[in-house]
Amino acid sequence: xxxxxxxxxxxxxxxxxxxxxxxxxxxxxxxxxxxxxxxxxxxxxxxxxxxxxxxxxxxxxxxxxxxxxxxxxxxxxxxxxxxxxxxxxxxxxxxxxxxxxxxxxxxxxxxxxxxxxxxxxxxxxxxxxxxxxxxxxxxxxxxxxxxxxxxxxxxxxxxxxxxxxxxxxxxxxxxxxxxxxxxxxxxxxxxxxxxxxxxxxxxxxxxxxxxxxxxxxxxxxxxxxxxxxxxxxxxxxxxxxxxxxxxxxxxxxxxxxxxxxxxxxxxxxxxxxxxxxxxxxxxxxxxxxxxxxxxxxxxxxxxxxxxxxxxxxxxxxxxxxxxxxxxxxxxxxxxxxxxxxxxxxxxxxxxxxxxxxxxxxxxxxxx
Amino acid sequence: xxxxxxxxxxxxxxxxxxxxxxxxxxxxxxxxxxxxxxxxxxxxxxxxxxxxxxxxxxxxxxxxxxxxxxxxxxxxxxxxxxxxxxxxxxxxxxxxxxxxxxxxxxxxxxxxxxxxxxxxxxxxxxxxxxxxxxxxxxxxxxxxxxxxxxxxxxxxxxxxxxxxxxxxxxxxxxxxxxxxxxxxxxxxxxxxxxxxxxxxxxxxxxxxxxxxxxxxxxxxxxxxxxxxxxxxxxxxxxxxxxxxxxxxxxxxxxxxxxxxxxxxxxxxxxxxxxxxxxxxxxxxxxxxxxxxxxxxxxxxxxxxxxxxxxxxxxxxxxxxxxxxxxxxxxxxxxxxxxxxxxxxxxxxxxxxxxxxxxxxxxxxxxx
Numbered sequence: 001x002x003x004x005x006x007x008x009x010x011x012x013x014x015x016x017x018x019x020x021x022x023x024x025x026x027x028x029x030x031x032x033x034x035x036x037x038x039x040x041x042x043x044x045x046x047x048x049x050x051x052x053x054x055x056x057x058x059x060x061x062x063x064x065x066x067x068x069x070x071x072x073x074x075x076x077x078x079x080x081x082x083x084x085x086x087x088x089x090x091x092x093x094x095x096x097x098x099x100x101x102x103x104x105x106x107x108x109x110x111x112x113x114x115x116x117x118x119x120x121x122x123x124x125x126x127x128x129x130x131x132x133x134x135x136x137x138x139x140x141x142x143x144x145x146x147x148x149x150x151x152x153x154x155x156x157x158x159x160x161x162x163x164x165x166x167x168x169x170x171x172x173x174x175x176x177x178x179x180x181x182x183x184x185x186x187x188x189x190x191x192x193x194x195x196x197x198x199x200x201x202x203x204x205x206x207x208x209x210x211x212x213x214x215x216x217x218x219x220x221x222x223x224x225x226x227x228x229x230x231x232x233x234x235x236x237x238x239x240x241x242x243x244x245x246x247x248x249x250x251x252x253x254x255x256x257x258x259x260x261x262x263x264x265x266x267x268x269x270x271x272x273x274x275x276x277x278x279x280x281x282x283x284x285x286x287x288x289x290x291x292x293x294x295x296x297x298x299x300x301x302x303x304x305x306x307x308x309x310x311x312x313x314x315x316x317x318x319x320x321x322x323x324x325x326x327x328x329x330x331x332x333x334x335x336x337x338x339x340x341x342x343x344x345x346x347x348x349x350x351x352x353x354x355x356x357x358x359x360x361x362x363x364x365x366x367x
Numbered sequence: 368x369x370x371x372x373x374x375x376x377x378x379x380x381x382x383x384x385x386x387x388x389x390x391x392x393x394x395x396x397x398x399x400x401x402x403x404x405x406x407x408x409x410x411x412x413x414x415x416x417x418x419x420x421x422x423x424x425x426x427x428x429x430x431x432x433x434x435x436x437x438x439x440x441x442x443x444x445x446x447x448x449x450x451x452x453x454x455x456x457x458x459x460x461x462x463x464x465x466x467x468x469x470x471x472x473x474x475x476x477x478x479x480x481x482x483x484x485x486x487x488x489x490x491x492x493x494x495x496x497x498x499x500x501x502x503x504x505x506x507x508x509x510x511x512x513x514x515x516x517x518x519x520x521x522x523x524x525x526x527x528x529x530x531x532x533x534x535x536x537x538x539x540x541x542x543x544x545x546x547x548x549x550x551x552x553x554x555x556x557x558x559x560x561x562x563x564x565x566x567x568x569x570x571x572x573x574x575x576x577x578x579x580x581x582x583x584x585x586x587x588x589x590x591x592x593x594x595x596x597x598x599x600x601x602x603x604x605x606x607x608x609x610x611x612x613x614x615x616x617x618x619x620x621x622x623x624x625x626x627x628x629x630x631x632x633x634x635x636x637x638x639x640x641x642x643x644x645x646x647x648x649x650x651x652x653x654x655x656x657x658x659x660x661x662x663x664x665x666x667x668x669x670x671x672x673x674x675x676x677x678x679x680x681x682x683x684x685x686x687x688x689x690x691x692x693x694x695x696x697x698x699x700x701x702x703x704x705x706x707x708x709x710x711x712x713x714x715x716x717x718x719x720x721x722x723x724x725x726x727x728x729x730x731x732x733x734x
Binding site for chain 2: 017018019112115116173174175176177179180181183184186187188190191192193208209211212215216219224227228230231232233246248249250252254256257260261264277281284285287290316
């Protein structure tokens, strides 16, 4: 399944939560399946921190399958024979939508002149896209992790735009620990001398700093149990093919070291370090209750959407208690909400992996 | 309470697990309380990764109280009116014992020529110290975190040297997740261009890389609950004294960011980055079962010591299951062992903090 990424420019400037506006906003997005004549079968998929619009088509840099290939397609839980699926790269990112690497209008990248954005700003851009595409009301908005934050933000701030809201492995606010992990990643990037205050475009990117940030994040995406099951204390076979042994040096003796280094360096080649700074900042700023006077239930006052929240028992990044917190607020707001904690061993990344129970929940909720 | 650090040179070369030996080993240590005429009241305290011999005396660099000031002293749980307390800086560290920053004998620091050492190598140096001091058998060996690894290693490899073994918030092996966090710290240090392959002595140290490593580690030392209770999403007051607000920039808006930056930079000023590499490597290599043919119970075969293991319910670095694993092995070896999981909110760092229940366990076990 392959659909080329499309790009459009929003017809108006985008006002931002931090004040000011983005004058020219380009949105890169993909669609799958056909939009009905009455435009009622659209599903907006919202991607996570390092995700993109390539949901079910090969990634243009890595050539790997789309990040939700297993979930989205003909006859799959998000059935593109029935639904028109839209996924847009968030603003601030680096896969075609306007972000720090984009031209600021003066022939140079924004770099750190790019404004600090919020999750709501990302969603405001999505809504601009939907307006441009003539989609007044979504069949559903769906997202995992940061995608779930966007789904919640859409439901809270544009309540008439979605009939169904599916939030997977997410939270309504970033905790101190969440912020801590992001902050160490940002410090790693900014400590890389190649970062150059963000003005590295055209030169060497701060790949080492970004790799360290990714290693830290990656540990939080997996459960301790998953890491133990996958790697334990297994030693890495040597480049010459000999069996693994402790080298009494600083090579990657353990498989988990080798894996994390690979994850870090691979990520550095496909992602822009400044985008990592801006998107993590948006996530850290996210606090849906605070946006609505301090009481989360008020964020959902008067909603008519149906909600479904899914958490994973092994997710320690956004644990079940965070989903439950949202469910309680939705209950207090009188919203229709279902909630399930799924048992899956992979940790936070379970939402991207082979969890058949998730497929059934997604398919069932989308109706 | 103040006791000057003392230094001695071991009378012989120190054989190492990785092969070879350290020709000249200097040990910096402190003692508190008086050694009995029959030399039977000595307690060896083993310090953690970033600890040192300054247990109950001010740190010479920071001026802060010793790391276990609350636990060690006259009338305290480790009562220096009754016991002769010894704490030695581990080899590989940077507070006076031989480590990467020490002269290699050619007028230059070892730097990365320093051999990769193990926890057992550290303990072998401790045993050399005890031999030199004429202490054949300890009343107890006591340690938290990496100190607990040393206590277990002493009990397993030199079983005649300690009557009592007290292991707090520790483990018999480093998990894949533990290794992962250490590896990202090492990568952060080695990515710092000031690291220079370890040859930075006399110039600028890789403080940024070490600070990032410390930030990552520090998050693992605290529970999510403790971070939330201490900081939550509270914003940092501005330098001009005005109330905290989101700046829509990359300053430390959140208190937790400011705290972690402070922890990172403070640590960089008092600790040697190469020592951080070597000591984390020793911890990652630690697997007491593997050292003894693969079965942990065999590590303790024939022990006559009494053991006490303490874990904390909020410690996710070395969770209770790790202590229980050791207890099961001790049971299988027929050892005398008591075990308690204490409830404390602080996470792994609970062993250093005000937990009165820990004081009672320590005092009771030491008899």
